[in-house]
Amino acid sequence: MAEGPAHAATAVRPGSGWPGDPATTSTPVARTAADVRALAASAGSLADVAARESVCRACDRLVRWREQVAVTRRRSFADETYWGRPVPGWGDDRASILILGLAPAAHGGNRTGRIFTGDRSGDVLFASLWRCGLAAQPESVAAGDGQRLITARMAAAVRCAPPANKPEPAERDACAPWLATELRLLRDSLRVVVCLGHYAWQALWPLLAGSGYVIPRPRPAFGHGAEVMVAPATSRQRAESGVSVLGCYHPSQQNTFTGKVTGSMLDAVFNRARELSR
């Protein structure tokens, strides 16, 4: 792994003034999956892990894609600078609720640098979070817009926008230590994980198992409103509370346009998450 930035001009340079950029020019850069494991394991705080993941370059295909999208851009955003970097976890450092998605959208999080910000999925999601008291504003359009998560945190299972919204299994596995570290650092406060979609649901179980929770066998099936309580494995941990895992259909355009998921369906899941987190 190397110290300092090695970013092409296709991505925002760390420390160059982007609102909320967690990294600086001295943030270490992961260039391999082994680097990710080492840098994630040694991160001492959520701020550390956010900085390190936001400059990660471990997956060649995803680095090329995210930076290429940042150059070509969508016509409606042609005048904007795209973030073009991994989108780090974001929100309350003492969150009791973690909202887990698949990966940043090419012209959403990959453009704005904040997960579920600046795309249609985020419009539906943040409106619901606001109604449920988990977000300070009903809209999330850009880094620096004043949006804030309340007792909640948001992350993607894979931190870089993938082509066709489909990460490869090796990319998911390479990225997993970042999320594992966030789970470790949230351990004292975390009570609920809301998985937005099947992919996030699938990605979470091995990480919870790796964090010392007893995972039901067979693994619970994903569904909207699915709810599973997982307990800590060790006797010391048994004194701690477990974590409830909730399933929620992803608020993708396809799902919202077809009515598979609606605002009130999201509200039901997030209100339940709030109940369980108290």
Ligand code: SF4
């Ligand atoms: S997907 Fe994850 S591991 Fe791969 S380059 Fe992006 S941040 Fe790094």
